[in-house]
């Protein structure tokens with residue numbers, strides 16, 4: 001069986017499951033953020049369910065509209081906070097703790113082999129630690145919290161074998177952007193993407209989280225790095241791919257869809273008004289280190305706004321102690337507190353008509369960050385930093401080579 | 411387990427591929443009152459839909475129906491406008507789950523968009539998956555598994571939650 005089949009079988013008390021079958025499975029974890037927690041708990045309250053099946057397994061994180069930018073948001077959060085307390089949810093994280101998905105991983109609220117649901121489409125992220133996890137709507141979440149179970153259609157699995165090591169200037173973001181093209185939504189839709197091979201085993205957790213986070217942009221139900229580089233002999237996959245990490249180059253998704261991917265070199269020279277480094281995709285420590293490796297001692301180009309949002313308080317503090325936040329601020333960045341930041345266009349860093357933003361986040365749909373007449377490009381933290389310095393989309397390998405040459409001549 | 415569900419008969423509204431949650435529940439009106447939001451359902455592709463759709467009508471569409479965000483208002487708006495079921499060539503995963511959760515039947519039927527005319531009177535048997543055209547031809551949609559039929563026959567998850575609250579075991583387990 002594939003990894004998704006093994007977990008769904010175990011959680012539904014069966015020896016085997018087949019793709020296409022429906023199972024009722026026990027859930028290991030539940031997460032809600034500030035946008036939907038009040039709706040879910042409010043519904044349970046309204047129908048008269050006073051107790052959750054297992055409040056210990058429930059996590060609530062305030063990350064989207066933080067600090068609240070409006071009275072409506074503040075009132076919505078107050079309702080969620082009151083209900084979370086009333087329902088005995090101890091794992092409740094106020095604003096400032098970080099982006100929910102990153103918090104789930106840091107707080108070890110999700111483990112290898114778990115089956116986890118959350119009211120957010122980027123729940124696929126937890127595949128980076130070997131869980132199968134996916135987003136659901138608020139009514140289903142109410143049912144899941146009340147019963148501890150939910151029905152699942154066992155998905156077909158797609159095997160993606162990774163080989164080699166990352167080429168210069170590339171990371172997990174370039175890999176997942178490349179896979180948007182190589183695999184794409186016709187193959188990945190509603191399926192489980194399973195990453196194996198020596199390249200997968202060598203990927204850092206940080207890169208794995210980035211890759212699984214964006215699996216959902218191909219329509220995948222799960223995206224997961226199972227333990228063990230080798231696929232089980234009897235596992236059957238509907239499609240198999242092999243990608244040599246050494247062949248990757250820096251990639252960028254251009255407006256207005258995540259699958260519009262090309263090498264950064266082909267988009268180089270496009271003027272940019274704003275650069276955003278952050279989100280559950282690429283706001284981790286390694287991402288900030290990457291950005292600082294290029295930005296330290298340099299300046300953001302005139303006319304460019306650089307917004308940096310560490311994905312969690314832990315990351316923020318570590319980046320502060322390493323001098324990264326200081327270096328980014330000195331380069332001209334505005335560093336915001338941990339959270340979703342401008343990622344979803346809710347409350348900060350909105351774009352005016354005609355403006356262009358390059359970000360390290362995960363969606364470039366029209367209107368996602370403000371005006372529908374603005375453009376969003378998606379790339380890695382290295383590419384984002386190189387772009388902020390140049391004021392136009394730039395291939396980070398050029399700067400990296402300059403830096404390397406300086407090292408040698410020193 | 412045999413689940414009862416009446417055969418649905420109604421007028422078909424024919425739509426294309428990739429009908430997104432933004433088209434079904436446009437973002438600019440998310441904070442407007444429900445009556446106002448309902449007026450904008452599908453306005454970008456079928457401006458006649460919201461003013462003219464009748465209770466019991468059926469939506470027939472192409473590939474990837476309900477793609478985009480996880481907002482539950484997308485299927486809820488169709489239900490509120492009286493749509494009895496959606497038959498499409500494929501659905502986005504979260505939309506299909508949300509639709510069942512609120513008690514709106516969704517049936518996957520290959521090639522349905524080529525076979526049904528706009529405004530044609532059709533019948534849908536949710537249990538067997540038969541989609542019967544006005545000339546009597548029957549198309550076979552994928553059968554809805556019994557767990558989800560149970561949810562649908564209960565009118566969605568909310569009535570099931572009310573039953574749980576009153577001490578009855580959930581029917582789907």
Ligand code: SF4
Nearest residue numbers: 099279280340343344
């Ligand atoms: S960072 Fe962006 S994609 Fe991630 S949870 Fe927040 S809004 Fe969603």
